[in-house]
Amino acid sequence: MNTxxxxxxxxxxxxxxxxxxxxxxDRTRPFLLLHGGGGVATMTGFAxxxxxxxxxxxxxxxxxxxxxxxxxxxxxxxxxxxxxxVGMLDELDLVDVTVLGNSFGGWLAAEIALAASPRxxxxxxxxxxxxxxxxxxxxxxxxxxxxxxxxYSFHDPSRTPAPADGGGPSPDVRALIGYTGPTMSDPTLAxxxxxxxxxxxxxxxxxxxxxxxxxxxxxxxAIPGATFTVLPGTGHLPQLETPETVLDKVLSIxxx
Numbered sequence: 001m002n003t004x005x006x007x008x009x010x011x012x013x014x015x016x017x018x019x020x021x022x023x024x025x026d027r028t029r030p031f032l033l034l035h036g037g038g039g040v041a042t043m044t045g046f047a048x049x050x051x052x053x054x055x056x057x058x059x060x061x062x063x064x065x066x067x068x069x070x071x072x073x074x075x076x077x078x079x080x081x082x083x084x085x086v087g088m089l090d091e092l093d094l095v096d097v098t099v100l101g102n103s104f105g106g107w108l109a110a111e112i113a114l115a116a117s118p119r120x121x122x123x124x125x126x127x128x129x130x131x132x133x134x135x136x137x138x139x140x141x142x143x144x145x146x147x148x149x150x151x152y153s154f155h156d157p158s159r160t161p162a163p164a165d166g167g168g169p170s171p172d173v174r175a176l177i178g179y180t181g182p183t184m185s186d187p188t189l190a191x192x193x194x195x196x197x198x199x200x201x202x203x204x205x206x207x208x209x210x211x212x213x214x215x216x217x218x219x220x221x222a223i224p225g226a227t228f229t230v231l232p233g234t235g236h237l238p239q240l241e242t243p244e245t246v247l248d249k250v251l252s253i254x255x256x
Contacts, residue, residue: 012087018072020088022061023047029056029254030094032085032112036103036129037141037176038153038237039066043102046239049247054254059092061085063108065175078104078130078179078186082111089119096121098254102239103129103210104176110189110223113198123200124250127208127236128219130180131190136215138184142173153236155207160241193222200226201253203246205234 008024011017023044031050035043040062051058063081065071075081085108089097097120101109106128113123129138141149150157176184200223204216213230220228229249234242 010088010091012084012091016074018064018075018084018087019070020061020064020084021069022059022088024057024059029054030097031056031058032089032097032099033058033060034085034099034101034105034108035060035063035066036101036105036237037172038103039172042237042240043105046243046246049243050250053247054251057094059088061088063175063179065178066172071175071178075179077181078107079111081179082108082115085112086115086117086119089117095119098122098124098250100124100126100250101128102126102237104180104184106130107180107186107189110193110196110200113196113200114192116197120198122253123198124203124253125200125219126203126238126246127205127211127216128202129184129211130186131193131215131219131222132185132187133190133215133218136212136218138215139210141210142177142182152209154241155205155233155235156241190218190222193219194224196223201249202226202228203238203249204228204230205236205238205241206230206232207234208236210236 009019009021011019033043033047047058047060050056099109099112106125107130109123154160202220204213220226231238238246
């Protein structure tokens with residue numbers, strides 16, 4: 001399917017359609033990039049890098065409810081949103097899609113994989129959230145200022161530029177919690193990941209203070225056959241802090 005590059009709205013579903021705003025950079029090989037609570041700006045730069053350097057078709061949706069976009073009340077939780085994105089892949093008639101999600105987007109990528117869509121060829125979870133790990137709780141960012149969140153998110157906040165909109169990794173807490181609940185986790189997720197059959201790779205920033213590398217190891221261990229890679233010199237947002245390193249890892253994985 002040959003689609004022009006640009007931002008557009010994809011209507012998913014017939015009887016009760018849901019609209020998803022997606023930045024579609026068409027370079028043939030399909031990737032679906034899923035942002036975290038910091039918003040789509042935390043993934044925009046990496047989307048451009050991936051599109052140009054990998055000659056890939058890159059889909060970068062804004063999750064409904066983020067950045068002032070409307071959220072359909074039928075999108076009650078992460079699984080509902082995952083099903084909407086699977087429907088988007090059906091609507092666009094894509095195959096062998098690599099799904100990459102960071103933070104909340106990592107949880108969403110896992111739920112998309114659990115939906116077992118034949119259109120998804122591989123999944124990369126980058127510093128994902130969603131599971132519960134004894135002794136390694138997720139840092140509660142709900143009461144933090146954007147400046148405080150930056151100190152937890154980056155290996156070196158002073159050397160990491162804010163996203164293009166200047167907002168930094170400041171989550172839209174209400175939009176995020178609207179999907180995840182106040183704990184930003186699902187006690188059933190780790191157990192459900194045992195049924196995941198899509199090839200999955202877990203990438204983790206060594207300096208992540210939102211969810212530490214031991215949490216990441218537990219994430220990978222919950223998924224049969226998943227690989228686990230620690231990325232040095234980076235924190236919770238590797239695609240923003242060390243994009244070249246992430247790109248190298250992504251390309252080495254898809255070339256396999």
